[in-house]
Amino acid sequence: MSREILLLLGLEALFRYRIVSAVKALELRGFGRxxxxxxxxxxxxxxxxxANRRMSQRTxxxxxxxxxxxxxxxxxxxxxAKVAGSAVLDEKLLIFxxxxxxxxxxxxxxxxxxxxxxxxxxxxxxTVDRTTAWRAMVRMGLETRRRKQPSDADTRRWRYxxxxxxxxxxxxxxxxxxxxxxxxxxxxxxxxxxYGLGVRVTTSxxxxxxxxxxxETIRRYGLMxxxxxxxxxxxKDGDVVGVTTRLGVHSIKGRPRYPExxxxxxxxxxxxxxRELRTYDGxxxxxxxxxxxxxxxxxxxxxxxxxxxEALEGDSPxxxxxxxxxxxxxxxxxxxxxxxxxxxxxxxxxxDHVVKVDSTLYxxxxxxxxxxxxxxxxxxxxTPETDALYVEHQGRLVHICPVDLExxxxxxxxxxxxxxxxxxxxxxxxxxxxxxxxxxxxxTDPDGGYPDNxxxx
Numbered sequence: 001m002s003r004e005i006l007l008l009l010g011l012e013a014l015f016r017y018r019i020v021s022a023v024k025a026l027e028l029r030g031f032g033r034x035x036x037x038x039x040x041x042x043x044x045x046x047x048x049x050x051a052n053r054r055m056s057q058r059t060x061x062x063x064x065x066x067x068x069x070x071x072x073x074x075x076x077x078x079x080x081a082k083v084a085g086s087a088v089l090d091e092k093l094l095i096f097x098x099x100x101x102x103x104x105x106x107x108x109x110x111x112x113x114x115x116x117x118x119x120x121x122x123x124x125x126x127t128v129d130r131t132t133a134w135r136a137m138v139r140m141g142l143e144t145r146r147r148k149q150p151s152d153a154d155t156r157r158w159r160y161x162x163x164x165x166x167x168x169x170x171x172x173x174x175x176x177x178x179x180x181x182x183x184x185x186x187x188x189x190x191x192x193x194x195y196g197l198g199v200r201v202t203t204s205x206x207x208x209x210x211x212x213x214x215x216e217t218i219r220r221y222g223l224m225x226x227x228x229x230x231x232x233x234x235x236k237d238g239d240v241v242g243v244t245t246r247l248g249v250h251s252i253k254g255r256p257r258y259p260e261x262x263x264x265x266x267x268x269x270x271x272x273x274x275r276e277l278r279t280y281d282g283x284x285x286x287x288x289x290x291x292x293x294x295x296x297x298x299x300x301x302x303x304x305x306x307x308x309x310e311a312l313e314g315d316s317p318x319x320x321x322x323x324x325x326x327x328x329x330x331x332x333x334x335x336x337x338x339x340x341x342x343x344x345x346x347x348x349x350x351x352d353h354v355v356k357v358d359s360t361l362y363x364x365x366x367x368x369x370x371x372x373x374x375x376x377x378x379x380x381x382x383t384p385e386t387d388a389l390y391v392e393h394q395g396r397l398v399h400i401c402p403v404d405l406e407x408x409x410x411x412x413x414x415x416x417x418x419x420x421x422x423x424x425x426x427x428x429x430x431x432x433x434x435x436x437x438x439x440x441x442x443x444t445d446p447d448g449g450y451p452d453n454x455x456x457x
Contacts (some may be wrong), residue, residue: 011048016075019045019060020067043053086136089128094136096121101142109144159191159264162326165189166226168265169219171205171234172272176280177288185297186210186234187272188217189265194309196268196301197221201293204210207237211379214243215341222328227251228265239343239379246340264311276300339380348372354403357389361403365393367422375400 018042032325041057055107064355066074082147085094096116100107107115113133122128137144160166168189176183184204188197202209227244231233231253244251267281276297280286305318312320331337347355349368355360357375364373373391381388429437 010076013072013076015045015047015053016063017067017072019055020063020075023060023064034382037064081147085140088132088134089136090122093128093133094140097133097137098140098142101137105143109137160226161192163190163193163195163321163324164222164224164326164328166228167197167224168237169210169227169229170265170269171232172269172277174273174280176283176293177286178282178284179288180282181288183288183290183293185272185277185293186213187265187268187301188213189268190317190321191228191264193317193324194264194268194312195317195321196305199294199297199301201290201297205232205234207234207240208379208382209340210234210237210240214240215337215380218247218331218337223247224249224331228254230254239377242343243341243379270364272297272300273302275304338378338380342376343379344374344376346372347375355400357387360387362389362400363403364391364400365398368393412419 001366019174022040023036024034026039027033031039037057037060041055041060044052044054047053063075085091093116096119097112100112100115109130110125113122113128113130115123116122116128134144162163169186170189171184171186173182173184175181182203183201185199185201186205186209187199189195190197198207198213198220200213200216227249228252234240235251235253241251280293286296305321306316308314308316324411345359349355349364349371351369353369354367355364355373355375356362368391374391376397378388378390392398
């Protein structure tokens with residue numbers, strides 16, 4: 001077969017010829033036409049691009065008939081005339097779609113069809129297939145892709161000039177140890193100097209880990225002006241947002257698919273993965289314990305801070321951090337910082353001295369039945385198993401615990417105790433008692449003598 005014929009027929013015709021040849025070869029070996037077609041159609045065949053293809057028996061029969069009728073030329077795919085718009089949609093509708101799309105870029109295809117119905121271009125918009133309309137718009141060269149960002153969105157790249165003006169927070173998920181245990185490392189990176197402020201490893205994205213990490217960083221480096229993070233579960237928690245508000249730190253939630261804003265921490269995460277985390281997956285010498293992994297990653301972060309950085313013109317993050325003229329801003333006091341990490345809310349105490357917080361019953365000291373009390377939650381003391389709730393009782397904060405119903409059922413009921421120095425009040429005399437004492441008053445006086453009631457002469 002000449003090269004000119006190969007180019008004329010195309011690769012698809014040659015692939016079909018291979019299938020026909022496979023059927024003919026089986027027939028020469030004694031197979032019947034039906035058995036040969038069934039055997040060929042049941043196998044996978046590689047085309048000229050290397051892709052695996054299967055075809056039905058009906059398709060194989062059709063190719064055999066075309067080869068018998070027209071030879072190799074009959075196996076060439078039938079050419080179709082290219083349609084500029086649509087062969088089934090009315091020309092007036094196509095013109096309307098083009099004009100309306102130009103006026104309203106974000107209108108969906110069903111919305112455009114409903115507008116065409118209002119303008120009496122189509123009788124019923126539901127009878128027009130939206131996929132057909134969309135394909136016609138594509139053939140006409142109209143823009144059909146959804147825009148990722150609004151046209152007026154400010155997506156310029158940015159970087160703050162001085163340290164601690166903005167810090168970037170993000171979780172990096174990875175696997176560690178022989179068991180390939182899932183772990184997540186939360187990193188904090190200074191935007192201006194690319195200096196790694198810290199890292200902490202946890203099992204998942206949890207709000208309490210973010211709060212403890214934030215407290216640790218503030219105690220070491222001071223307060224920042226802005227925090228930039230994504231919409232992860234560890235950052236969108238209400239307690240985390242409330243704490244940053246009380247600290248006076250503005251939190252910015254990054255927009256999805258916006259590398260210009262969050263790109264620094266994403267590039268840092270890729271570097272951590274290539275440099276360290278990719279060697280943890282399945283490694284027998286890696287302890288999957290969160291504390292052990294935190295120690296390893298802190299050591300790696302210290303090395304990173306002293307490596308030359310391309311974005312810093314060859315300087316290391318430590319050099320830029322140390323050379324910054326902006327002074328660090330420590331927390332005003334220990335008490336102020338503790339109060340910032342404490343949230344309060346009100347609950348009504350039931351008659352049996354119980355309050356409900358997050359579907360859990362807590363027992364409060366006696367004496368507050370029926371009252372609205374303020375409950376203080378110390379976020380830094382929380383654990384995944386227990387909460388840290390306090391109420392004010394007799395001038396001091398008392399830690400409250402969940403109600404132990406089984407213990408209350410078997411323990412003895414407490415009795416009301418009386419103070420030793422408290423004087424028991426004597427009950428008042430009734431009128432009947434006063435009348436009785438007057439009628440049956442004693443015959444002797446208080447001194448034991450017998451009074452002489454007769455008048456002296």
